[in-house]
Amino acid sequence: MSDLAELKDEIPESENIEKYLVFSILGKLYSFPSRFIGEIAIFDNVYPLPLLPSYVPGVVNRYSVPYALFDIGLLFHKTPCPRNKMLIFKDEIDRIAFLIDDICGIADINPLNLFVMERNADSGDLTDAISASFSWNGTDVFVLDVHRILERVFQETE
Numbered sequence: 001m002s003d004l005a006e007l008k009d010e011i012p013e014s015e016n017i018e019k020y021l022v023f024s025i026l027g028k029l030y031s032f033p034s035r036f037i038g039e040i041a042i043f044d045n046v047y048p049l050p051l052l053p054s055y056v057p058g059v060v061n062r063y064s065v066p067y068a069l070f071d072i073g074l075l076f077h078k079t080p081c082p083r084n085k086m087l088i089f090k091d092e093i094d095r096i097a098f099l100i101d102d103i104c105g106i107a108d109i110n111p112l113n114l115f116v117m118e119r120n121a122d123s124g125d126l127t128d129a130i131s132a133s134f135s136w137n138g139t140d141v142f143v144l145d146v147h148r149i150l151e152r153v154f155q156e157t158e
Contacts, residue, residue: 016111020134022104022141025072025081029104029141031134036146038090040103043083053156060097062088067097070149075129093146107136114143128152 020031041062046069048058055074059066067088073081081099088097114132129152131145 017108018111020107020109020141020143021087022107022136023085023087023100024102024104025100026077026079029136029139030072030100031107031141031143032087032146033143034106036089036093037087039088041086041088041097043086043099053153056153060086062097065091065095067095069097069099070153071099072144073099075149089146094150096146096150105136107134107141109134109136 019034021034021037022029022031024030039062044060044062046058046060047066049056052058055071057069057071060069061067069086071081073079082101083099084102085100086097087100089095114134116132117130129144129149130142131148132143133140134143135141
């Protein structure tokens with residue numbers, strides 16, 4: 001066991017770093033781990049779908065594949081996000097996209113520097129979709145949990 005502890009101490013800190021794509025929505029900074037992001041695209045036509053929450057305006061067509069589009073501005077702030085850009089997730093996650101205002105950068109974050117949010121199963125508010133936060137360029141950035149967002153949609157459409 002002590003050999004494992006010694007090996008852990010010898011691993012350079014840079015090997016623990018994870019990249020987060022930082023973006024803005026209505027003046028606030030959010031992020032997703034960059035390993036989830038397939039592409040960043042200019043906003044395109046949305047094809048509405050019935051019986052979905054208002055923060056899911058419909059689907060977008062990317063290379064003949066439909067992606068459910070989420071408006072995080074409506075989800076968190078009850079204000080529609082300007083339709084500027086979209087984050088398209090990798091298909092391994094799900095076929096989803098998120099409206100965003102703009103890309104702010106990529107943050108290299110050590111997991112030890114993440115402030116992990118405790119989840120309250122009954123809250124039903126913004127904290128449901130935030131898994132952690134970190135400080136970047138003097139500003140707090142919220143890490144969104146795509147699985148929690150999807151879970152919320154499924155709960156609201158049942």
